Amino acid sequence: MGEHSDRRHFLAQATLLAGAMMVGSRARAQADQKLRCAVVGVGGMGGYGMDRALEELPVALCDADQNTLDGAVKRVTDAGHPVPRAYPDYRQMIEEMEGEIDVVLISSPDHQHAPCAVRAMNAGMHVFVQKPMGHNIRECYEMARIAGETGVLTQMGNQGHTGESLRRAIEYLQAGVIGGVYETHTILGRNFGGQGGVPEVKAPPANLHWDTWLGPAPYREYHDGLHPFSWRNWRDFGTGTIGDMACHNLDCLFFALKVAQAPTYTIECLNTTGGADGWWSQDNVVVYTIPARDDMPELKSYVYDHTGLVGGAMKQIAADSEMNLGEETYYLGGKGYYMTGGTASSARQLPIEGH
Template identity: 40%
Template sequence: MTEENKDSAANSSRRNFIKTTALAAAGFMIVPRHVLGGKGFLAPSDRLMVAGVGVGGKGESDLERIYSGGKSEIAFLCDVDDRRAAGSVKRFPKAKYYKDYRQMLDKEAKNIDGVVISTPDHTHAMIAMAAMQLGKHVYVQKPLTHDIFEARKLTEAANRYKVVTQMGNQGASGDGVRKLQDWLDAGRIGKVETVYCWTDRPVWPQGISWPTTGAAVPAELDWDLWLGCAPFKPYIDKMVPFNWRGWWDYGTGALGDMGCHLVEPPFRILGLDTPIDVQCSVGSVYVDEFKRGYFPESCPPSSHVIMTFEKTKKTKGNLEIHWMDGGIKPERPEELEANEAFGSNGVLFIGTKGKMMCDTYGANPRLLPLSRNAEDQTKVKTPLVEGGVDGHYRQWAEAAIAGYGKINLSSPFETAGPLTETLLIANLAIRGTDVRRTKADGNGFDYPGRDIKLLWDKQNLRVTNFDEVNQFVKREYRQGWSLGV
């Protein structure tokens, strides 16, 4: 929803949000931090002392947005790559700089209130867990973790250590997903039958073999620290800063990158839990005109995953969410005119009485046909986040200052954890397509995971009908690294 299209009801909701937050803050006695003490609690009069881990690229913009809220001090910076860190070092010259987050937490724990983690996927969990165990509030980039076990443990830890948590799927604070919620609650599309989510990602190499020739490690990069808990492999050119996303040891593919932005709207507004089953098909790469490539270390170039969820009050029955990446898209809705854009990234809700769509982050929500939007008078009932998407960062900082349980957040680990589990369960289906066995006669291989539906046991974190894929539920960390649980 654009600023010019917000009605007076939306503005009123924003004012109510501000008023409620201010009244809540006013209820605390303002005393110095050293008097209060205790884990996960700060005096409202204090600025949040923030440490950033992974401070280049997205990490730099995360810190800038948190700092711009006016209540945080960027006190410490940590990055394994001096080149990537240069922008943040220049922007926050008073911040003390480290390369190893473990040294930073060991030496500076008493001076840190919150930790912002914007590293590659494979190191999210162990950094966040180490910070939470010290009673530090954490803001972690999406996806929350690299594997399902980590997501479950971080969700449990946030409650155990009573710290304020937020995942970096900023669209969860946007106005768009709240408009979708209002439409759904008002019955504009009836009960939801099916949801389609699609993306043009990956925009990095996938479906390839690991390079046979290495490259010199840049002098500014500590490659061993970058690998962290992942298996040791020689450095390869252009892995940093972006192409790691397409390798299973470090990234989570297109689903991990974009799923937290695209699957989040239906997951939230339909009240979903983790899926009960998943199935998929993936795109192939051929090494020559007769032979299909086998690249188990790399995510596939495209995939179509179907996740089944149990019925909720907002769905007609059990719900299917279709995830499509690599340029695959669902059938164009018949309600769209020939020249009306469908979008390269989006979400389509199909209900018993109509359809609605949105873009990445839940942005640009619209009813179908588009002519319905001009006459829409649905009342704004879902509370808005002050600042919308940008308010996602300030929301975390203000909640950390107020203390655990005092301010509601858009994507605390309580909700971000199950969403991340959902996406990583879907990745099990994708990875399962590369599980291969030697044929009984010894001639060649077969791939038993390519044509089955995986049945998920939420309580025990395992697939019940194809055990070989359970190896991806929980990774084995490299010697010397631990999740700390």
């Protein structure tokens, strides 16, 4: 991506492909056919996309890290599939394989989610994209609009959302097992971000297609603390702790307490550190005030980046309930307490003997 195009131009160009690329694959798979899958971002969370593609027919793989890409190709052939086509750049993959891909599974860094998904949808390819859906709210609205216009099937991956534990927790809370919930405390269990300027620049590793990895982000020279995981600390690439983890750990709360029915809400930042020179801020504590909606009372929802920020009252509730504070949400109701674990993988009424 030698032109180092900015994000707005990148998305605009992707959207303009609609007219030229709509003759792509359309719901080709039937009951006796395998879906032709492409996986974009085959390392890290891309392992999930690889697992699903291997159950179908992986025809294309894409990753800006050549070593990771080569390893994924070997995994496909070791599983007995034909050699997939391999690309460091999803733009080339989508253009060259129009009509040969049914679904694209996207697990790239956050800033690449929308540009890749938009191109795929405009090419008539169905899309599964890992959370967060986009790098900012505008991208999410654009993705939803284009999905509606193109008629493709789409889904955002969010661990735990389709699980039985989350469904059961929603039913319990809406049935009033702890009465009306007036306060919640959510620990996200991360502390992405930092301060102190950009690290010393250096040549990118030989296996990393650096311009392609940057994609639509503003150009910068390569430095430590980006690939393959810590890009989450930077505003140009990630979404901070809340953007990265709240979709997991506020998921049950959002649906169980009918937050979407509130026409407005307020948010106040109670604590934050760092955040200069392109880093996300750290040690964040925020409180959302959600007005009464349907049969739910006004809600104060406190969100902490990590356990070190939690106050004494919550520590006491956890101690009284024989719980160790971790990546959890605690619900305070008129008749008692409730807890859901990270991604709602566990749920219980508190104290434990009342569960």
